[in-house]
Amino acid sequence: NAGVTQTPKFRVLKTGQSMTLLCAQDMNHEYMYWYRQDPGMGLRLIHYSVGEGTTAKGEVPDGYNVSRLKKQNFLLGLESAAPSQTSVYFCASSYSQVATEAFFGQGTRLTVV
Amino acid sequence: GENVEQHPSTLSVQEGDSAVIKCTYSDSASNYFPWYKQELGKRPQLIIDIRSNVGEKKDQRIAVTLNKTAKHFSLHITETQPEDSAVYFCAASNPRGGYQKVTFGTGTKLQVIP
Numbered sequence: 001n002a003g004v005t006q007t008p009k010f011r012v013l014k015t016g017q018s019m020t021l022l023c024a025q026d027m028n029h030e031y032m033y034w035y036r037q038d039p040g041m042g043l044r045l046i047h048y049s050v051g052e053g054t055t056a057k058g059e060v061p062d063g064y065n066v067s068r069l070k071k072q073n074f075l076l077g078l079e080s081a082a083p084s085q086t087s088v089y090f091c092a093s094s095y096s097q098v099a100t101e102a103f104f105g106q107g108t109r110l111t112v113v
Numbered sequence: 114g115e116n117v118e119q120h121p122s123t124l125s126v127q128e129g130d131s132a133v134i135k136c137t138y139s140d141s142a143s144n145y146f147p148w149y150k151q152e153l154g155k156r157p158q159l160i161i162d163i164r165s166n167v168g169e170k171k172d173q174r175i176a177v178t179l180n181k182t183a184k185h186f187s188l189h190i191t192e193t194q195p196e197d198s199a200v201y202f203c204a205a206s207n208p209r210g211g212y213q214k215v216t217f218g219t220g221t222k223l224q225v226i227p
Contacts (some may be wrong), residue, residue, distance in 0.1 A: 031212070040122070040227040042202060042219040043157070049214050090156065098215040099145030099164075099206040 002026055006091050006105035012113045013081040021076040021108050023091030031094045032074040033058075033102070035068060036087040043090065049074055081112045115140040117205050119218030127192050127226050134221045136203035137185040143207035146179060146186050151200045151220075160201075161188070193225045 004025045013019055023032065030051050035043040045058030047066040055066045063085060065077045072091075078085060091105040116139040126132050138146075144165040149157035163170045163177045163186065170177050174193075179186040190197055203218040 033215075035217075042119075043217040045215075093169060094213075099208070099215075101162065102146060102157040102215065104158070106156050 004091055004093055004103050004105040006089075006108050008108060009106065010036045010109050011111070013078070013110065015081060015083060015112060017081050019078050019081065020112075021078075021089055021091075021110075022104055023076070023093075025072055025074075025091075025093040025103070027093060027103065029069070029093035029095055030071075030101075032068065033092045033094075034074065034076045035065070035090045035092065036060065037090060037107075038086075038087050046076065046089075047113075078110075083112045086110060086112045115143060115205055115207060115214065115216040117203060117216045117218045118218070119203050119221060121221060122219065123222045123224070125224045125226060128193060128195060130193055132188075132190045132193055132197070132223055132225075134188045134201055134203070134223075135185060136187070136205075136218050137183075138216075139184065140207050140209070141181075141184065142209050143205040145178070145206040145213070147204050147206070147215075148177060148188050149202045149204065149217075151202065153199070157202060183191040188224075193223075195225050195227050198223055198225045 007022045033048045034046040049068040052071040067075045088106045092102040094102045117138045147162035152161045166202040174191045176189045200220045206213045206215045
């Protein structure tokens with residue numbers, strides 16, 4: 001049981017480049033989330049999904065896109081990377097409806113130069 | 114939307130002392146309050162949670178209290194140990210809009226001094 005797995009773990013991008021972060025969960029969770037973590041700002045929600053084929057904007061969605069084509073996978077795309085997107089990105093998943101624990105991936109440290 | 118404030122941002126205690134972290138929330142519809150611990154370079158992991166129909170919950174050295182009227186909840190760690198050193202996040206979850214939306218506090222860096 002791997003839980004929530006993110007790839008890659010580290011990445012350096014040049015300004016203007018694009019990339020996709022992959023999140024996979026094997027717990028059959030309905031809900032999946034992408035957060036970014038910056039010093040002193042906690043975890044801020046970028047986008048989320050409440051089920052296969054659905055996505056919605058979170059608190060800080062600008063510059064990011066997501067897709068949930070399969071229930072177990074949630075992809076985060078950066079269309080044109082900017083230095084302000086340098087951050088640690090965490091994917092998480094949880095069961096639906098009833099509020100329960102969110103399980104996090106190990107994080108992706110992204111640097112945009 | 115929901116706003117969660119967390120204090121203090123940093124906390125240093127001597128080993129064996131108690132640590133208290135406080136959070137306030139703004140949306141009275143919030144009904145689930147988890148606490149996550151994040152060790153350096155690791156992922157956040159749940160350490161304890163409380164639902165709105167409960168005022169206090171305890172798990173060994175960790176306890177959480179909830180005051181719905183005042184809209185605040187607190188994490189209490191007793192007999193602190195060096196391995197308690199980490200960043201702790203509170204969160205509030207509410208079902209507005211038909212799904213459970215979770216808002217995190219900004220974190221408290223706890224340092225336990227041996």
